[in-house]
Amino acid sequence: MSLLDIRNLHAGYGAMSILKGVNLSLEAGEIGVIVGPNGAGKSTTLKAIFGMLNITEGSIHFDGEDITGIGSEQLASHRISFVPQENNVFPTLSVHENLEMGAYIRRDDFSRVMDHVYDIFPPLKDKRHQPAGELSGGQRQMVAFGRALMIEPKLILLDEPTAGLSPMFMSQIFDRVIAINQTGVTVAMVEQNAKQALAIAHKGFVLAGGQNSYTDTGQNLLNNPDVAKSFLGG
Amino acid sequence: MNDLVFFLNKGITSGLIIGSIYALGAIGLTLIFGILRFAHFAHGDLMTLGAFVTLILAAALAALGVTLPLPLAFVVMFPAMAITAVLAIGLDKMFYKPLRQAGARPVVLVMASVGVTLMLQGVIRLFAGVRSRDMFVEAPKEIYRIPIPGATRKLVVTEPQILLMLFTIVAVIALHFFLTRARLGKAMRAVSDNPDLARITGINTEHVVWATWIIGGSLACAAGTMLSMDVTLKPDLSFNILLPIFAATIVGGIGQPYGAIAGGFLVGFCETLAVFNWSIVLRPFKDELWFDLPSNMSLVPTEYKLMVPFLILIIVLIYRPTGIFKGRVL
Numbered sequence: 001m002s003l004l005d006i007r008n009l010h011a012g013y014g015a016m017s018i019l020k021g022v023n024l025s026l027e028a029g030e031i032g033v034i035v036g037p038n039g040a041g042k043s044t045t046l047k048a049i050f051g052m053l054n055i056t057e058g059s060i061h062f063d064g065e066d067i068t069g070i071g072s073e074q075l076a077s078h079r080i081s082f083v084p085q086e087n088n089v090f091p092t093l094s095v096h097e098n099l100e101m102g103a104y105i106r107r108d109d110f111s112r113v114m115d116h117v118y119d120i121f122p123p124l125k126d127k128r129h130q131p132a133g134e135l136s137g138g139q140r141q142m143v144a145f146g147r148a149l150m151i152e153p154k155l156i157l158l159d160e161p162t163a164g165l166s167p168m169f170m171s172q173i174f175d176r177v178i179a180i181n182q183t184g185v186t187v188a189m190v191e192q193n194a195k196q197a198l199a200i201a202h203k204g205f206v207l208a209g210g211q212n213s214y215t216d217t218g219q220n221l222l223n224n225p226d227v228a229k230s231f232l233g234g
Numbered sequence: 235m236n237d238l239v240f241f242l243n244k245g246i247t248s249g250l251i252i253g254s255i256y257a258l259g260a261i262g263l264t265l266i267f268g269i270l271r272f273a274h275f276a277h278g279d280l281m282t283l284g285a286f287v288t289l290i291l292a293a294a295l296a297a298l299g300v301t302l303p304l305p306l307a308f309v310v311m312f313p314a315m316a317i318t319a320v321l322a323i324g325l326d327k328m329f330y331k332p333l334r335q336a337g338a339r340p341v342v343l344v345m346a347s348v349g350v351t352l353m354l355q356g357v358i359r360l361f362a363g364v365r366s367r368d369m370f371v372e373a374p375k376e377i378y379r380i381p382i383p384g385a386t387r388k389l390v391v392t393e394p395q396i397l398l399m400l401f402t403i404v405a406v407i408a409l410h411f412f413l414t415r416a417r418l419g420k421a422m423r424a425v426s427d428n429p430d431l432a433r434i435t436g437i438n439t440e441h442v443v444w445a446t447w448i449i450g451g452s453l454a455c456a457a458g459t460m461l462s463m464d465v466t467l468k469p470d471l472s473f474n475i476l477l478p479i480f481a482a483t484i485v486g487g488i489g490q491p492y493g494a495i496a497g498g499f500l501v502g503f504c505e506t507l508a509v510f511n512w513s514i515v516l517r518p519f520k521d522e523l524w525f526d527l528p529s530n531m532s533l534v535p536t537e538y539k540l541m542v543p544f545l546i547l548i549i550v551l552i553y554r555p556t557g558i559f560k561g562r563v564l
Contacts, residue, residue, distance in 0.1 A: 050434070076436025084434070090427040093420065101424045104417070105436040147435065 001064055003028040003186050004049075004155055010057035011048040017056065018044045020210040024188075026203060028154070031177065031187040033218060035194040035231060036207035042190040043085070045207070046157050050075045050082065063154065076105045081148035085159040088144035091133025095124050098132050098143050102150030110150060117146040120179060138169040145176060149185075156180065158189040174200055194231060198222050206231055235385035237515050243390050245510045251395050251464055253502025254402040258457035259472075259479040260486065260494035261409065262450030268426035268489030268562070269446045270330065272343035277454055278476035279354035280325075282469060284318035284455025285462045286362060289369060296371040305376075307369040308397050311459045315452035322451030323444055325350060331443075351473070358469045366466040369394075369459070394463035401456060406495055409449070413491065418445050426489055478505065481543035485550045487561025496558050505542045508534040 002025040009022040019041045026032045034042045047053055049060055050072040060068045062078060075082060081102075090098050099117060103110040118125040121142040127135060132143045141161060148156055161177070162170040170193065178200055181187050191197035198204045201218030206227055214227050221227050259281060266274045291310035302309055329346050378396075379388040412419040418441065425432045425442045433439055458472050465471075482501040486493025513531035520527050534542060550558065 072430075072433045073436060073439065075434055082434045084431065087428055088431060090424045090431065092427050093423055097420055097423075100417075101420060101432070101435055101437065104421060151436070 002026060002061075003030075003063055004032075004188065005061040006045070006049075006058070007061075008058040009045070009048060009055065009060065011044070011053040011055045013053060018053070018210050019048060021058070021212075022048075022207065022210065023212055023215065024205055026155075026186055026188060028186055029181070029184060030202040031181050031189065031200055031218075032203045032205065033194075033197045033201035034188070034190045034205045034207060035192075035197065036205075036213075037231065040207040041210040042207055043159050044210075046082070046159055046188065046190055049080070049157065076151055079151055079154045080157065081151060081153040081155070082157045083144045083148045083159065083161060085161075085163050089132040089135075089140050089147070092131050094129050095132055095135070095143055095146075096128040098147050099150055102147035106151060113150055113152055117149055120149075120176065121146055138165055138172070141165065141169070141173060142176075145180070149180065153185055155186045155188065158187065160190050160192055162191065162193055170196070195222065235382065236387040237518055239382050239385045239387040239389055241510075241515050243387075245507055247391060247395065249499075249503035249506040250399060251502075252506060253499035254398050255457045255461045255464075255475070255498075256479050256482045256502045257495045257498025258402060258405065258453045258460075259475070260482040260498045261491050262453045263479060263483045264486065264489055264491055264494040264561075265422070265426075265446050266450050267483070269422060269429075269442060270334070270343070271429075272330075272340040272347065273480070274450075275344060275347040275476070276325070276350035276354060277450070277479065278472040278474075279351050279358070280318065280322060280451060280454040281458030281461070281472035281475075282358060282467075283321065283354055283458070284314060284451070285369070285458035285467050285471070286358060287317050287321075287455065288314040288459040289367060289371070289462075289467060292369065292371045301372060304397070305370060305393060305463070306372050307459060307463055308394065311456060314459065315455045318455035319448040319451040322447040322454070326443065326447050355469060355473065362469060364469055366468040367462075369463045369467055375463070392464070394460060398460040398464070401460070405453065405456070409491060412449075418442070422446065477540060478502075478543040481547045484561075485543075485547055485557055487557030487559035489562045490557065490559040493557055493559030493561055500558075501543045501546055504546050505539055508532065508542045509536045509539050 004026045006022060006024040009019050010017060011019040022041065022045050024032065024045065034045060036042050044053065048055060051069050052072060055069050059066060062080065067078060090101060093101065099114055103113070123139055124142055124146060127139065132140060135143065162173050165173065174196055177187055177189065189197065198218040198221050204216060204218045204221040205212055206214040206221065214221060214224065216224065259277060263274055263277050288307055288311050291314055292306040295306050295310060300306065329350055330343055333343055333346055376393040378391050381388050413423060421437045422442050422445055424437060425439060429439070462471055478501050482497035483494055485500060486497025509532050511530050511532050513527045513529060516523065516527055
């Protein structure tokens, strides 16, 4: 039984359909990367998981439970965290408060998780009392990751985590993704930097026109000449 | 010395009083704007409504022969705040929530709140008539005349004025601790910062909306009660101060509770000082002045008091387009 199982998903905004049959399944502990050209429905697939779109056909199962069409506010209670591409922190709240908000649904003592987040992202510890909006882009991304980790998620959804970051930060972010994954968190990630992302992926999904065009292991996709030609720029 | 006391009485005290009332109203407006994202025009009438709830409770207690060391109106203001908070949540449930759920744009909610204003005014007039009422149902308000050494004129403060200032200080401190220490208070700031992210994070937006109306409604009730204790209660009382409260909210930075407090006092002081008769303070120096002192020398005639908040608004917005505390851009 896969942890996340999306079958034949058709979804869109209002009457306009964007996803026309997406299939995506991830086993617990895997990193899945969704790549594809602009407008292929990559981010839309992530957003469809938590009810920001109209699902017309297909199903989404998580951990054996049917979660098709749940609202975004129920995401956290299923222990799924989402890190949006932009506006992914609370800018006037301090770093510490951002992490506390990440644990909003937890009524237990989460100080251990908080320490763990500060261990993974040491720069955050120094800036814990600073408003998140005053941090650099890379550090804001760390806050966003940290916030998402506070519920100790089973699955973390990342929407283009390296968008707008310098190449140096980019490889740092990929390192963090691997580190987070190694603690047992399943990762589903949409990425523009397809080559680097597929290199760390257990599974890759190449979408085009709202459908899967290739589904394979990350390494196989990188080695596939057709994928390379059409999506990875040769 | 007499002239200084006159200045304290007419300038400083009045500024503090009206500033406190503006601040209490503006906090509610700015929180509602930050979290529900619309300008709540019915806030003035929420104040009047709250004052009437207080009056009804006070009159009921007075009829039962209850007497307390503090004015009845002040004591029953606290249960009245709770009632007004419930009424505010009710108004939200009935009028604003269905619009929000239908995905209405903010301007539609603003229009709805104008409708609620007219409705509340109608309801209040229907039941209470248009005459003005005294909030001191059991005994006239106490006026303290404090002698100042070296002056024949005395410093005058009324009991409700002292209570209002104390209440404002306590309310502001309590609000500060709520917003920075309490889980729900932080969640309110989070929703104000980024509502989509708050929802994804699992913050219960419904609870945050309730908290907003509870704070906004109860402070509106307090401001309305205090204002009508300072003067008298009329159905259109708070509607008349709605515009300065809006000015205070915008001057302070929309969505910023501390800005609302600063804006409230700034607007309050500027207003009283603009209509203050400066010739009385200048009289001792009349021999040194190069011009003849007119008998009334205020910067703005009282009838045009309402223009002062807007003048400040324009000046502040030219130099700080997002308000004193960096607020949201409209």
